[in-house]
Amino acid sequence: xxxxxxxxxxxxxxxxxxxxxxxxxxxxxxxxxxxxxxxxxxxxxxxxxxxxxxxxxxxxxxxxxxxxxxxxxxxxxxxxxxxxxxxxxxxxxxxxxxxxxxxxxxxxxxxxxxxxxxxxxxxxxxxxxxxxxxxxxxxxxxxxxxxxxxxxxxxxxxxxxxxxxxxxxxxxxxxxxxxxxxxxxxxxxxxxxxxxxxxxxxxxxxxxxxxxxxxxxxxxxxxxxxxxxxxxxxxxxxxxxxxxxxxxxxxxxxxxxx
Amino acid sequence: xxxxxxxxxxxxxxxxxxxxxxxxxxxxxxxxxxxxxxxxxxxxxxxxxxxxxxxxxxxxxxxxxxxxxxxxxxxxxxxxxxxxxxxxxxxxxxxxxxxxxxxxxxxxxxxxxxxxxxxxxxxxxxxxxxxxxxxxxxxxxxxxxxxxxxxxxxxxxxxxxxxxxxxxxxxxxxxxxxxxxxxxxxxxxxxxxxxxxxxxxxxxxxxxxxxxxxxxxxxxxxxxxxxxxxxxxxxxxxxxxxxxxxxxxxxxxxxxxxxxxxxx
Numbered sequence: 001x002x003x004x005x006x007x008x009x010x011x012x013x014x015x016x017x018x019x020x021x022x023x024x025x026x027x028x029x030x031x032x033x034x035x036x037x038x039x040x041x042x043x044x045x046x047x048x049x050x051x052x053x054x055x056x057x058x059x060x061x062x063x064x065x066x067x068x069x070x071x072x073x074x075x076x077x078x079x080x081x082x083x084x085x086x087x088x089x090x091x092x093x094x095x096x097x098x099x100x101x102x103x104x105x106x107x108x109x110x111x112x113x114x115x116x117x118x119x120x121x122x123x124x125x126x127x128x129x130x131x132x133x134x135x136x137x138x139x140x141x142x143x144x145x146x147x148x149x150x151x152x153x154x155x156x157x158x159x160x161x162x163x164x165x166x167x168x169x170x171x172x173x174x175x176x177x178x179x180x181x182x183x184x185x186x187x188x189x190x191x192x193x194x195x196x197x198x199x200x201x202x203x204x205x206x207x208x209x210x211x212x213x214x215x216x217x218x219x220x221x222x223x224x225x226x227x228x229x230x231x232x233x234x235x236x237x238x239x240x241x242x243x244x245x246x247x248x249x250x251x252x253x254x255x256x257x258x
Numbered sequence: 259x260x261x262x263x264x265x266x267x268x269x270x271x272x273x274x275x276x277x278x279x280x281x282x283x284x285x286x287x288x289x290x291x292x293x294x295x296x297x298x299x300x301x302x303x304x305x306x307x308x309x310x311x312x313x314x315x316x317x318x319x320x321x322x323x324x325x326x327x328x329x330x331x332x333x334x335x336x337x338x339x340x341x342x343x344x345x346x347x348x349x350x351x352x353x354x355x356x357x358x359x360x361x362x363x364x365x366x367x368x369x370x371x372x373x374x375x376x377x378x379x380x381x382x383x384x385x386x387x388x389x390x391x392x393x394x395x396x397x398x399x400x401x402x403x404x405x406x407x408x409x410x411x412x413x414x415x416x417x418x419x420x421x422x423x424x425x426x427x428x429x430x431x432x433x434x435x436x437x438x439x440x441x442x443x444x445x446x447x448x449x450x451x452x453x454x455x456x457x458x459x460x461x462x463x464x465x466x467x468x469x470x471x472x473x474x475x476x477x478x479x480x481x482x483x484x485x486x487x488x489x490x491x492x493x494x495x496x497x498x499x500x501x502x503x504x505x506x507x508x509x510x511x512x513x514x515x516x517x518x519x520x521x522x
Contacts, residue, residue, distance in 0.1 A: 093305060150326050151356030154344045155370040155421065169360040246360045246401045 011230075019042035032215055038220035044186035047220050056224055058200035062118065062193075063186050070182065074130045075175065078137025088138070093248065099131045104192060116197035125189045133175070139214070140169065162229035174248035176240050185233050187225060202228070268458065275299065276426070277302040277321065277457050285318050292318040294482035295332070302424075303442045305451060305458040305494065307472025309465070309512070311520060313395075315483020316461045317353075320429050323459065324350045336425065349423030349456075351431045355414040357402040357479050363389070363413050364398040370421040376455035388416045392446065410440035412446070419450065426451075428460040441500070465516070469508045470499060477512075486519050 006013045022037045044052075081088040081095075107124060114120040144167070152166050194203025202225045209217035240248065278300040285293040300306055310315045322326045323334060325344040327445040334341040336348070346352075357366050364385055370382045389395040392412045402410050411431060418426060424498060426448075432440040444467060451458050460471050468475050473494040479486040499505045 022350050032322055145354070147352045147356045148358065150321065150324075150352055151350070152358075152369070152373075153326055154324050154348070154350035154352075155373050156344055156346055156419075157373050165358065165361075169358070172360075181357075244360070246403065249401055249403050250359070254358075 005023070005236065006066065033217055034168040035219060038215055039068055042222045044218040049219070049226065052202075052205070052220070052224055053207040054200055055202045055221075056228060058198075059194065060228060061133065061192055062121055062125065062201065063183070063190055063228075064177035066122050066129065066186055069122070070126045070130040070133055071179065073169075074133030074178075075137050078134040079141055079171075081134075082138040082141030083109065083167075084097065088142075094200050095131065100133060103128045104189065107193075111196075121190075121193040123128070123196070124188045128189050129186050132182050133178050136174055136178040137171055140171045148161070173244045175237050176258065177233075179236055180233060183229065187229050191225070202245070275301050276335060277433070279335045280319075280323070281333050281334075283319075283322065283328050283334060285322060285327065285331045287318060287327070291482035293322070294484050296484055298476070298485065300457055300459065303455050303457055303465060305471060305473045306460070306476060307468035307474070308459065308461045308476045308478060309463065309468045309472075309516065310478030310486070311480060312463070313480040313483070314478040315480070317429050318477050318483065319478075321425050322363075323343065324348055324427050326350075337450070342475045345425075347421065347424045349412075349426045350403030351414050351418050351426070353429045353430045353433065355410050355431075357417070359402055360400055363394060363405070365399055365404070366413055367416045369421050370417060374421070380411075384420060385416075385461060388420050392416045405437050408438075408443060411435065411443055415443075415446065415450070418455075422454075424456050426456055426458045428458070430462055431436050431459075431460070433463070440464075440467070448472060452495070452509070465509050465512050466500075469493070469505060469512060475512060477515050477519060487515055489515065 003093070019037050022034070026034045026036050081091060094130040104124065106127075107120075110124050110127075114123055142160050148166055148170075152162050157165065190201070191203040191206070194201035198204050202221055206218055206221035206225070209215070209221055259421060268421075276299045278298070280296060282293070283293055283296045283298075296319065301409055306435075308319065310316050318327065322329055323341065325341045325348070328342070336345060336497040339345075358369065361369065367387045368381050369390060376384075386395065387472075390417060394409060394412045394416065397405060397409060397413075398401055402413065405413070414431070431447075432443055435443065447458075447460075448471065458471070460467070462468050462471075469491060471494075475489045475491055477486045477489065478484065489512065493499060493502065493504050493508055498503065
């Protein structure tokens with residue numbers, strides 16, 4: 001009964017649990033650094049109708065543009081490498097070396113090359129998440145069963161038809177999973193990137209509140225950025241439900257091992 | 259080496275017996291010689307079973323006839339046209355069915371026709387007819403993962419037949435199924451073979467399957483892959499074959515031939 005209730009209202013359940021944890025932390029620490037959750041929510045609600053919007057909008061735009069560029073570039077290169085063994089042999093090792101590199105440390109270079117404005121921020125986020133997308137697309141293409149390729153070729157499929165009926169539908173669930181991880185990463189990077197040369201963005205808002213020692217405002221900002229992340233996650237879920245119904249069926253058939 | 263050049267798209271001459279002609283076929287695969295100088299002819303509306311131990315190149319032979327892998331040397335021609343890519347009227351059923359997990363039964367069966375840009379209405383009718391013929395119409399909107407192995411294999415058969423092939427190639431199609439379902443589907447395939455004027459080649463490692471579905475049984479041996487013996491099977495297609503003594507004698511004969519391959 002309770003299990004079913006949780007299954008049906010997962011987001012509400014998670015929100016309540018986090019609020020309870022927050023409340024416990026608030027009472028046990030008894031410090032202004034962890035305010036009462038309801039107080040923070042109150043401030044958030046009063047700000048969301050006004051001054052928070054431009055910040056949220058700026059942050060969302062930066063994430064959205066970065067993710068779109070990273071998906072296009074990452075998918076294209078990932079497919080190309082995954083489908084052509086000889087190029088992967090050439091570029092695979094280089095990507096392997098570049099992947100764990102802390103690209104965020106090159107921020108000064110991006111700032112000098114692309115300016116202090118949105119361009120360097122978007123490029124920073126893109127460069128960081130494109131590797132996650134690229135590698136997971138490449139590996140999922142490589143993992144495709146040869147029999148599927150033979151099957152579709154035997155039906156007379158051209159290269160483009162193989163993309164349409166086999167390759168793209170096969171990688172879509174993996175792409176969405178990679179996208180979830182990337183969105184998480186991009187929000188953290190965004191917070192960092194919005195700490196210089198801007199007065200718009202939720203990262204700036206949080207940092208500004210921090211400097212003003214206005215912890216309630218800071219928490220309102222954290223709530224806002226969390227909701228933004230949640231909204232993007234829900235969007236990805238929706239795409240998955242519409243386009244990858246089959247993959248969800250496969251997931252549903254897996255029992256837990258322990 | 260003799261070079262044969264045939265025009266593409268040339269239609270079969272009426273009365274020509276040999277539909278598939280394989281001459282001196284050699285295929286190197288991952289640095290090993292999968293097939294060496296294999297020659298074989300298959301007639302129109304003939305049913306051939308290929309059997310042999312693993313590594314004898316029987317799947318390679320099938321993929322080459324399907325136009326999916328290229329010969330290193332030698333030639334394959336079907337209806338006088340050299341095979342260098344998949345042919346429009348060759349139906350192929352591979353191990354593990356090769357169904358697209360993201361397509362429903364209906365969409366999987368329609369795939370070949372869709373690739374050929376058939377009109378939507380025609381695809382719908384044709385797919386519906388073939389689904390009914392194979393008794394899977396009720397699963398039309400399910401995904402492969404929601405079906406049993408036997409049902410999935412019926413879908414694979416339906417997909418291969420939807421393009422109305424004159425040649426059906428099957429690579430160990432029933433190896434993952436239990437005996438009852440396997441025999442049921444062998445019966446289905448035999449029934450379809452009788453109704454449709456098509457040639458059939460089945461690769462198998464199952465002796466009973468070879469005797470049941472092969473009018474001619476080709477025994478292959480490995481290192482390098484080549485033909486060992488060809489057995490004619492006069493009992494192919496007779497009624498209630500499985501309950502006849504002759505069927506079991508044929509199986510015994512084939513078994514002893516295969517054992518000889520293993521001991522060579």
